[in-house]
Amino acid sequence: MRYLPLAVAVAVAGVACHEPTLPPNHTPAYAFDYFGDVFHWPQDRLSVRFFADTRGAMRTYVQRGVNLWEQQFLYGEFRGVLVPDSTHADVIVVWADSVPPDVPPDEGAPIKACVGTTTPEFDVSGVALAGPIHTSLAVLMSSATPAQLAACMRRTVLHELGHALGLFQEASDSLLIMNFTPWVNAPADGDRRTVEVLYHTPPTIAPPPR
């Protein structure tokens, strides 16, 4: 009884002296700068506000994309929220022309049935965005089935949201969502490492005024 507290203290000290935590690999898989400049949404602009075209399945695709990108971060670097009004949005995602049918996406082999475009507009200084980032999605292959088209749109929205987060370059690895043509359904480890490094790199491009 007399020596029990001492025994507990020794056991506790033993736990305290084990090997310290090793930092993991944070090497980015691809470049993310825009001709040498870096953009990401700063801490004081979170949550980033996304507006999704109210037609078709766009809202579902954007919500899924925001959730998946949020999940790539461990340390509170990014948060996004869907807003109902495009005039109060930081990122606006719309259909470029026709609205594909809202059907469950095909889970088979991916085909390039659609295309996306994300355009950051700079102000006259050239080091700040002038307004919201605009993203548009268009049908590329009208012969694709509605389910194949839906799968392509789902992937491409996720890819374009990566650009809207500041990943301005394309990856060469086809297993990454930021490949020039996205073939996968979710960000991979290389995407996660790259966007993590981006959000810890001091930006040289300021966000648009609110």
Added chain:
Amino acid sequence: MKGVGQPGRWRVGLVCLGWLFLSARPPDRLSAQASLSASLGARYSSTLVHDSIVSPFDVRLGISPAFTLAAALPLAAPWTADVTLDVSYGAVARHDQSGTVAPITHVTILTLGVALRRDLRHGFSASAGAGLLAYLPAERIGIFRDGGGPVVPMGTAALGYSPPLAVRRGLALEARYDLHGFLTPALRTEGFVNSTVVHRVALAVRYRLWKGSPP
């Protein structure tokens, strides 16, 4: 899948055990000697995660309120066995070297412990013990995106002081220290292998809620 389910069951078990301990009616002979006390104070926790992406940063829990319920059962003098249920709640945030603080989420930390206390001279007492600890995040995000991790063992030590005037009122000052290993499933996925040893220090005022009358 197995790894996700088990911590949940452990946490539920921990809470149930705690409530059993608090609500169970002790045998008459024991209840005549046992006492129940509550303490409220503030707790500091050391760094939960240290990482470096471009530049080093820490993830820390701010100073948080700590509430403890303790049942004490006198053993052979001057020893007492304590069973404690401790809850603290705080904000987890990333602290960059530049001074930027990025909130991640809030977390409740629940511990159930047993300790052996010895009364010392001049109103002091000292105790040491062990227990189980669980992190219950408010939302599944960031380092807690795959949950708070398993229930982990912890070690604890405390020093109490009850000034002569406060003894009658059942009041005491208490400094508590404990340590445990911290590693969430999300951090493991990220590539962390070993848990961080987290040291916690709490300063609290303890108040005796109830004391059994001598037989």
